[in-house]
Amino acid sequence: MCKLMNNLSCPRCHSHNLYRFGKDKAGKQKYQCRNCKRQFTLEDCSGKKKSLLRGYPRCPVCGYGMYLHHDYEYYSHYTCNSKKCAHSVYVAKPNNIQSASCELIKGKMDFKRMRFPLFLILSALNLYYLNGSSTRRISQFFKVTYNIKVSHVTIASWCKKFAPIFLSIANRLTKNLDLGTSDEWHADETVVFINGEKHYLWLIIDSETRMVLGFNLTASRDASQAFALFKSASKFGCPSAIVTDRLDSYNLAAKTIFNNSKHIKVQSFKDDISNNLIEAFNDTFKDWYKLKRGFKSFESANTLIAMFIFHYNFLRPHYSLNNLTPAQVAGILVDEKAMNNWLLSA
Incomplete structure (x- = not known):
């Protein structure tokens, strides 16, 4: 009553x-x-x-006003006021989404006050990340080739402490890079071990340039980690489609961050669109990772992975790209002389 x-x-x-x-x-x-x-x-x-009710979006289908259906930590769900339409829109809350681990790199920002010359440091980094050599083998190589005694512990510290320099170079070169015209971005996760404990490395890669757009190293596989990964990659635009596996954590993140992209969930190897592209990168990464026999701490793992991805994007030639780097295919026209200038300017 x-x-x-x-x-x-x-x-x-x-x-x-x-x-x-x-x-x-x-x-x-x-x-x-x-x-x-x-x-x-x-x-x-x-x-x-x-x-x-202020600031609520208009329905992109019928133009009616929308109301707040659900309000969550990382996004808001709006529904059209028209019962005939009932279209839903997911709006992300960027300030509430945590930063991906690729954005949390700390270390030395220049090559100044180093005991050894710059060419020796760069040679050690190239041997470590491109050739997969161990720090002890690099130390032996310097002793035999240049008659310079460098401890393997010193080389190991070089491989981690200069990561912010390379990260700043990558940010500067990709500042105006737009990959939104790409057909597909592929996302996947792979397992790595840190001090004997299982962690997950989330990755997203562009199908046309083979460039790794971001990564996120986490201890879990919940939706918040997928939100962080997609947020870090969204600065490069919005592709036509996001290709993932059937992990549920991707669903809301793809619908919210890339709301104008089609989300393709690969069902089996018989599908027309597969996730083999990023699986191939995982194999390349695992070939390098296995030589390390795991990581000792989260900080060192995050730093080493960031350095490996930089060398993969900017310095490693790819046979599938006519011996060009992903950065060159993406339109960052660089040659060997320019690569040297990046580091000398640092």
Whole structure:
């Protein structure tokens, strides 16, 4: 039975003959006047505007207003007011999404005050990340070739401490890079071990340039980690399609961050579109990773992976790209002389 509200009055006819009439789109209690049939809320009586409804998006299908269906930590779900349309829109909350691990690199920002010359340091890095040599073998190589004694511990520190330099170079070169015209971006995760514990390396790669757009090293595979990965890659644009496996963590992240992209979930190897491209990168990474016999800490693993991906994107020629690097295919026209200038300027 409807309860009579004697302590309120209708804003139109000022009648006290009222009863409850459900709730509005913002969840506020509505009332209806029995005399003039006016529907209103307490905010209408006080003269205040419905501030909660401000800034809501318009329906991209029919142009109607939308209401907040659900509000979650990383995104908001809006639904069209038109019952005939009922289209849904997912809007991300960038400030609430955590940063991917690829954005949390710390270390030395220049090559100054180093005991050994720059060419020796760069040679050690190339041997470590491109050729897969161990630090002990690199130390032996320097002793035999240049008659320079460098401890393998020193070389191991070089491989980690200069990561911010290469990260700043990558950010500067890809500042205006737009890969939104690409047909597909592929995302996947692979297992790595840190101090004997299982962790997951999330990766996203462009199908046309073979460039790794971002990574996220985590201890779990929940949806928040997929949000962080896609947020870090969204600075390069929005592709036509996102290709992933059937992991549920990708669903809401792809629908929210890349709401204009088609989400393709690979079902089997017989599908027309497969995830073999990023699986091939995983094999390349695992060939390098196995020589390390696991990582000792999360910070060192995150740093070493970032350095490996930099060498993969900017310095390693690819047979499938006519012996060009992904950076060159993406339109960052660089040659060997320019690569040397990157590091000398650092």
